[in-house]
Amino acid sequence: xxxxxxxxxxxxxxxxxxxxxxxxxxxxxxxxxxxxxxxxxxxxxxxxxxxxxxxxxxxxxxxxxxxxxxxxxxxxxxxxxxxxxxxxxxxxxxxxxxxxxxxxxxxxxxxxxxxxxxxxxxxxxxxxxxxxxxxxxxxxxxxxxxxxxxxxxxxxxxxxxxxxxxxxxxxxxxxxxxxxxxxxxxxxxxxxxxxxxxxxxxxxxxxxxxxxxxxxxxxxxxxxxxxxxxxxxxxxxxxxxxxxxxxxxxxxxxxxxxx
Numbered sequence: 001x002x003x004x005x006x007x008x009x010x011x012x013x014x015x016x017x018x019x020x021x022x023x024x025x026x027x028x029x030x031x032x033x034x035x036x037x038x039x040x041x042x043x044x045x046x047x048x049x050x051x052x053x054x055x056x057x058x059x060x061x062x063x064x065x066x067x068x069x070x071x072x073x074x075x076x077x078x079x080x081x082x083x084x085x086x087x088x089x090x091x092x093x094x095x096x097x098x099x100x101x102x103x104x105x106x107x108x109x110x111x112x113x114x115x116x117x118x119x120x121x122x123x124x125x126x127x128x129x130x131x132x133x134x135x136x137x138x139x140x141x142x143x144x145x146x147x148x149x150x151x152x153x154x155x156x157x158x159x160x161x162x163x164x165x166x167x168x169x170x171x172x173x174x175x176x177x178x179x180x181x182x183x184x185x186x187x188x189x190x191x192x193x194x195x196x197x198x199x200x201x202x203x204x205x206x207x208x209x210x211x212x213x214x215x216x217x218x219x220x221x222x223x224x225x226x227x228x229x230x231x232x233x234x235x236x237x238x239x240x241x242x243x244x245x246x247x248x249x250x251x252x253x254x255x256x257x258x259x
Contacts, residue, residue, distance in 0.1 A: 002031065004036060009036035012036060012039065012041060015041045015044075016041070016042055016043070016044050016051075017039040017040060017041050017042060018039065018040050018042055018051065018054050018055050018213055018217075019032075019034065019038060019039055019055065020038045020039065020040065020055060020201055020209070021055045021056050021197065021198070021201070022038060022198060022201045022202070023198065024038055025038065028235065028238070028256065029235075030235070030258050037206075040209065040210050040213045040214070042054075042213065042214065042217040043217055043218070043221055045221050046217065046220045046221035047220065047226075049229055049232065049255055049257075050220045050225075050226055050227065051217070051220060052255065053085070053227050053253060053255075054213065054216055054217065054220060055213070056197060057084075057085040057086045057089055057227060058089045058216050058219075058220070058225060058227065059197060059212060059213065059216060060086050060089075060170060060195070060197050061086050061087075061089030061090040061092075061093055062089070062093055062212060062215070062216060063195065063197070063200060063212070064086075064090065064144075064146050064168055064170060064195060065077070065090060065093055065094060065097070065099070065144070067195070068144060068166045068168050068193065068195075069143050069144040069165070069166050071097070071099055071143050071144060072098075073097065073098030073099065074098065074099075074100065075099050075100070075143040075144075076099070076100045076101070076102055076137065076140055076141065076142045076143055077090065077094055077099055077100070077101050077102070077142065077143065077144045077145075077146065078101075078102040078103075078104070078133075078142040078144070078145045078146070078157045078160060078161075079101065079102070079103060079104065079145070079146040079147075079148070079157075080104040080105075080125075080146075080147060080148055080149045080153050080154070080157065081104075081105070081148035081149050081171070081173070082101070082103030082104060082105050082110075082114045082119060082122070083103075083105050083110035083111075083113045083114050084148060085227045085228075085252075085253060086148065086170070086171070087103070087114070087146075087148065088113075088114070088117050088227065088228065089225065089227065090146060091103070091114065091117050091118055091119050092117065092118065092224065092225050092226075093219075093225065095118050096219070096224060100120040100121075101119050101120050101121070102120070102121045102123070102133065102136055102137060102142065102160075103119040103120075103121065103122045103123065104123050104125050104129070104133075104153060104157070105122065105123070105124055105125070106124065106125055107124065107249075108124055109249065110124075111123075111124050113228075113251070121136040121137070123136055125153060129153065129156045130156050130159065133156055133157070133159075133160050134160070137160060141160060141161060141162035141165070142157065142160045142161045142162065142165055143161075143162060143165060144161075144165065144166055144168070145157040145158055145160070145161055145165065145166070145167045145168070146167075146168055146170065147167055147168065147169040147170070147171075147178055148169075148170060148171040148172070148173070149171070149172060149173050149174065150169065150172035150173070150174050150175075150176055150177060150178040151172075151173075151174045151176040151177075151178065151179065152176070152179050154167060154169070154178040154179050154180060155179040155180055155181050155184075158180045158181065158184050158190050158192070159181065159184055161184070161188065161190050162188075163188055163189060164188070164189045164190070164191070165188070165190055165191070166190070166191045166192075166193065167180060167190065167191070167192045167193070168193055168194065168195050169192070169193075169194050169195075170194065170195045170196070178192070180192045227252070227253055228251060228252030228253065229252045229253050229254075229255060230244070230250045230251050230252035230253060230254055231244055231252075231254050231255075232254075232255050232256070232257050233254065233255070233256055233257070234256070234257060234258075235256050235257075235258060238256070241254055241256065
């Protein structure tokens with residue numbers, strides 16, 4: 001932080017901070033003014049590109065794994081869109097906790113990415129998805145299912161949950177509603193809920209927000225958590241950057257750097 005007005009923010013001057021993604025300020029700028037409550041101070045080490053991505057996808061993955069189910073080492077977590085930035089963070093964070101991941105993707109190239117990231121079981125979704133899931137779990141059940149797509153795939157993940165397991169929908173790529181069968185809701189008492197990071201930022205205690213980001217900061221600085229980066233552009237080249245970001249099947253995030 002370059003400067004601060006008033007005593008409340010003076011202690012932050014010269015420190016590295018992350019900007020909370022609460023839509024109260026823009027970030028595509030060399031400098032930006034914001035209330036000091038909208039930043040969290042972090043360590044001075046760690047890859048700045050990785051730290052720039054810390055506020056959204058890694059935080060989402062961390063909270064998905066910690067807020068919705070009581071999981072112990074050896075438990076299974078199922079997720080679709082497993083090759084997404086959130087999905088890859090879930091895989092990394094799950095491994096650190098001794099959890100296993102059942103990962104559903106839509107193409108073989110994505111499956112290779114997930115395997116390289118350490119996904120325990122990887123499925124390319126097809127018409128026989130329920131059988132694929134059952135074969136991959138080999139008698140085990142999911143403790144938590146994470147949905148980033150909506151649509152019918154959710155039903156097959158929900159059907160693999162243990163008694164009183166939870167499905168969390170946090171994103172969608174289709175207008176189709178996420179499908180959880182009445183059979184699973186009634187007889188297996190499956191819970192289906194949603195998560196949006198902005199709601200957490202608005203309602204969580206400040207101490208929880210700071211602790212979450214500092215924990216993630218430590219993992220990034222220690223090389224235990226990283227999001228793939230496909231390309232880096234100067235802000236002046238924003239047209240090329242946006243065009244690149246819209247390219248299907250890219251292998252990582254597209255980021256800006258500032259001179």
